[in-house]
Amino acid sequence: MGNGFGIKCKKCGYNYVGVNGIGYMYPVEYASTVKDIREGKHGEEYRKFFEEHEDAAVNCGNCTAVCTKCGQIEDVTDLSVYLPKAGQSSDGCVLPSVLEDGFDKYLEYEHKCSDCGGKMRIISLENEIKNGALKCPSCGEVLVEDKEVKILWD
Ligand SMILES: [Zn+2]
Ligand SMILES: [Zn+2]
Structure with a gap:
């Protein structure tokens, strides 16, 4: 399940809808992401980690990130890498909610801004807006x- 959160700028009209969570295609996305990692498409560190850890799992959920350099806001795939705690299995596709409870996080993906190449920080749109921390x-x-935006995603 995912949901959308709308934000807007009252001054210049900029607006953005972040869709966070997972969709019904999650198992397909999961399989292709693991394949990409094993083929080295997400870097050598990731490839090696999956080679050394048979039971490594990855978070393919959608989240929103903000560029620490230019402030651009984009939706990205989380791509944090986890290993299961005792008693947990990472067979098949592991849902983000299961990763949070039953797994330990080992790697965090460094997302790059598509605009300026700067480092991006994953945020909770809802919290940042509540705190007035996000700038246009x-x-x-x-x-x-933007209260008119309410999207439920299945
Ligand atoms: Zn603005
Ligand atoms: Zn940027």
């Missing part, structure tokens, strides 16, 4: 929630 990437004004 176009004009620098504090962004607010």
